[in-house]
Amino acid sequence: MKITKKTNYSLGALLLIVFVFLSLRVTSQQLERPFILVKSSERNQILEKINTQEWANEIYLDLKLKADVQVKEFYKDPKSYIEQLPFNWSEKKNNKFPPFFKTTHIRNGVQENLDNATDEDWKPAELLIRYLQVALDCSEMYYLTQDEKYAHVASSILYSFVKSVQQSEVSTWRGRGGWLFPYDGFREVRVIGFRLPLIYDFIHPYLKKEGKAFDIIKNEKVNFPFEEAQKVFKAYANITVNYGQTGSNHCALEAPSLVFNALAMDDENEREKWLSYFLTESTDNQDALNVMVKNYKNEGDIWPETSQYLNHTTSILARLMLVVNKYNPMLKLGERYVNVLHALPRLDYFIYPNNEIVRWGDGHRSAHAPYEAYENAYALAEMDELMTIQNKFAPLINKAIDNGKYKRKGTEALFWYDDSFDNESTTIDLTRTDRVYHAGIVLQRNLSSTNNPKDGLMCFVGGAHMVHGHAGGMDMELYGEGQVLGVDNGRKRYGVDLHENYSRIFAAHNTVIVNGSSQGEGGWVNLGMNSVQLIAMEPEVGKEGVSPYHSFSQTSFEDDKGDKAEATQERTLALIRTSPNTGYYVDVFRSKSRLPNEYHDYLYHNIGDKLVFENKDLDFKKTPDRYMANASLPWKRNKTYKHPGWHFFENVRTSKVYEKDVKATFHTKRLSQGAVFMQLHIPGFENRTYTKVKAPTTFEAPEPYHKKFTPTLVIRNKGEAWNNPFVVVYEPFNEKENPSIQSVDKIEQDGRYKGLKIISETPTEVLVQYIITQSKDEVYQSDTIHFEGTFAIITLDENEKLQSIYIGDGETLKYGNEKIVVDPNKAYYKSYH
Incomplete structure (x- = not known):
């Protein structure tokens, strides 16, 4: 039996090893x-x-x-x-x-x-x-x-x-x-x-x-x-x-066998030796606890994988920390590694208004809170006298029991848990914005004053490399009318063609593919890619928004894996509420390659029955070979893939080159709640073609769409898409409503896109909104507006009377007689009525 240890210990780690050895020896002799x-x-x-x-x-x-x-x-x-x-x-x-x-x-x-x-x-x-x-x-x-x-x-x-x-x-x-x-x-x-x-x-x-x-x-x-x-x-x-x-959740998943088998050894020295491989002594094949907990450096940090793995992994660690702490209370593992316990509820903050989970990588759409892990955390906190942890988890457990969401079961509950807690139930206050840092995710939400999940709005941009991550570029999801409508494909069975050559590469995501060649490379199973970087956002995580109606994020991404994309990208995603029942999203995606003869494809997948264009002169024709160039590429499981994966698209129909504005709607009519729609307003630019396809089924979509194809839009831009980026306004609505947006017009300066003028008719008023979306340190100048900054919204009524000004990120804005100079580190909002 050969064990190769990693022995690069700090002084603190060496002291911990000595402490563990001595304390285990004392404890084991008494048991x-x-x-x-x-x-x-x-x-x-x-x-x-x-x-x-x-x-x-x-x-x-x-x-x-x-x-x-x-x-x-x-x-x-x-x-x-x-x-x-x-x-x-x-x-x-x-x-x-x-x-x-x-x-x-x-x-x-x-x-x-x-x-x-x-x-x-x-x-x-x-x-x-x-x-x-x-x-x-x-x-x-x-x-x-x-x-x-x-x-x-x-x-x-x-x-x-x-x-x-x-x-x-x-x-x-x-x-x-x-x-x-x-x-x-x-x-x-x-x-x-x-x-x-x-x-x-x-x-x-x-x-x-x-x-x-x-x-x-x-x-x-x-x-x-x-x-x-x-x-x-x-x-x-x-x-x-x-x-x-090492370096993945495998170490945690295998750890129960290690810990229990170590504790089953009757020879005290053998028991201590083998248990040390869980506590302090990593090998080339197994990370010890003191290595795994480095993923929880700060309070609120989570295990750096996808949703079902991060909670499962943390729950396992909390359980084993309790087992070993009960074996030897002198270790005080709860006190030593308290951030592991703080991580347990974090997934509950990454949910849509319908309680489905933000999805990245191999993560699932639904999951339950790990209430058993909450109880283990509470039991460990009692042992180590951690009142903050007890006060954090007791009300969460009480609430889950009172609401019927959690029922104690299994003998570990019988052995470890108490009857009840003194703490009252509590609620989780979902913040306007949040981030999943290791996944590059920046999310925005705006819950309605109606408290109806169907009226809530939420979106995110994200993307990063990790174990069980997807090489999907700078991805996006959109929520509306009680459903995640703009979807990531998700995953089902590992190792199959669909998963390897579609679900976890670019074509399955709401992203931009460059030169038909965006891909992952290196890293975990050769799906490595760069992380989405935050440029600006408002409100910042944990802070109150300056406006109850507006938020935005601007992010960047380098698409440089392989040698045929070589692109820089930037995405501005805004969430704009116009009434308790209405609102829309603005997506501005810039992309440019460092290679000649570049072209860029913007993808958007929406659950539904069909995609309908109002522009009758687009002249769609069948183009079955449009995305098939990669279909014959080699595939070797977990190593080589058929990037970017769009050969799975079926019923491919493409328009002629089209420069005018486009209006289209995704119809989703078979939901149990009734029909819902996602309407798209797309300002026209030169060198654009539009393609509609049937993409593979979206996993964990609501019935019956969990078994149907996914209608998908692809917009191709010949040449760079930076000065004139992909710009799409998305508005969700249901069958009992009319869409509120009446018109969308682009704002340009010297032939470059600068923003939008959007007119909306809500149930109570007509709004005219000028939305300026620029890159950092740019200036927009017109007869009526001067703006130095990244993102701003000027809202007028139907008589063009000023209603409000919002500056999400900027320094100076002039409109009419209004001149606003803003601290660059602060956002600004003022209502004029």
Whole structure:
């Protein structure tokens, strides 16, 4: 067994290692099993909980019912019961146990990990996992009841596993092999490896007094093989420490197996050594906790991956910190790594008004708050006397229980959680703007005074490279009428053609593709790209907006992976509310390449039935080969892709070169809530063509659009798109409303785009708005307006009487008799009525 340690320790880290070693040694000498999840001394307190608290009694009765069914079956015929384990009897040797069937997946003649394994592939593993769960249930019932019939069942299953698993060798496949999953040790430790030590820990008192296990080969009860079990625990710990990869959530996902197997070791020195690989001693294949927590440098920092991974990873760390802290309270892991706990609720701030999640990379659209992790954080905070954490999580837990969103379940709840908290429920106040820093995301929201999610507005721009990130450029999503309408494709199954060559590359995103060649390169699975950078935003994160109606962001991106795009890009996205029920978005996307013969394609995907253009003279014609040049490119899973992915577009129809303004509407008529629409106003420029396509289905879209194609618009600009960028005004509305925008006209100076004049008719008034959108340090000058800055809105009534002035980022604005000089570091808003 070879372990390669990373030994670049700071003085603080060395002191921590010494402290951990000494404290573990003192603690381990005082403990009798069980102690991994719960101690013997806590049993009476738990029984009291079961007798007095309804939720605890329900958990206990559920556990007892499941265990009793299996115990009854076992005692009918122990030999027959155990023989149903997935033994490969054809490979049995002499009087030894047969090995287990291996769980593998072969695709196109090649052994792969189990990401896309079939139901047939999974049969041996599923059967084995069911038996191990029976053993765990029975071992916990033994702890609670001290009834040895449960311990005998658990010990017989564990005994059979220990005997059988040793008939195989641990695979070294690509440094990621396993024991029973020879081509996916990463998955094996997550679904099998962590259960064994828990079973052992709970039934150890029974085994210690020579409690018997049933041996199906000898057909008799036998003593438990302690030394062999210890070898198995070390083997599973070793798979985590010596196999796998660092720098991703894999280290956290494998850590429960490492921690539980380390704690299952009876030799105190061995236990301390292996537990140190979780706490302080990283290897080339496994980051220790003191490395993983560097992702939580500041309060509010989150794990730098996509939504489902960041919460799951942080929840695992919080759980293991509680387990190890209970094992040795002197460590005070909650106090030492408190920012891990602060990170747990952050995903709840990245939600749309309909409670769906902002989506980036492989993230899902929906997820629940990790309430069990909240309770673990609270329990850890109680141990370490962290009142701030207790006060933070108690009301969140109370609210979730009171609202029926959370119900305690499982034995860890029974072992660890209290009946109730004194704190009252609370609400999460969603800020006007927020950022997901590692994903390059800048989001804006404007919730309506109606408190109706359908009237809320929200959008974001983002993009960055990370594990499970997508190479999608400077992406955008738009929300309206209770739905995410302007969508990112999302993801479904890993490793398939659609995922690799569409979902996670440019064509699946609301972005701009340069020279047909935008791509990812380098980094995680060769999908590396630059991060979207913030130029300006208002309001800044955590600050009140100067205007209740306006916000904006301006961001930049370098599209320079590969050698055929070589582009600089800038995106200004504004959210403008015009009444409690109406509002719109302005998207200004600038893009220019450093290469000759450049062209740029602006993509926008919207869930719906169809895209309808009001311009009858666009003269759309079928162009089936327009996006097929990359279709024959090589593809090698997780390495080489068919960038930019638009060969998946179907029913491709393209207009003639068209310089006039364009008006189009996405129709989404089959939602349960009724029909909704997204109307687009697109100022005309030279050298533009328009294409409408059917893009692949958007994953996790609302029914029935989760199974339908996604109508998509592509605007191509021949030549640079910087001085005259892509400009689109988006307005969502429903079937009971008319769109409020009456007209959109571009504002130009010396042949360069400078902004828009938009006239809206809301339910109560007509608004005339001049929206100036420039790059940094530019000046716009007309007969009536002078503006030095990035973003400003001048609002008039229908009689052109000044209503308000908003400067999101700028220094000087003159309109009529008004002259406003602004501190460059502050935004400005003034209402004139």
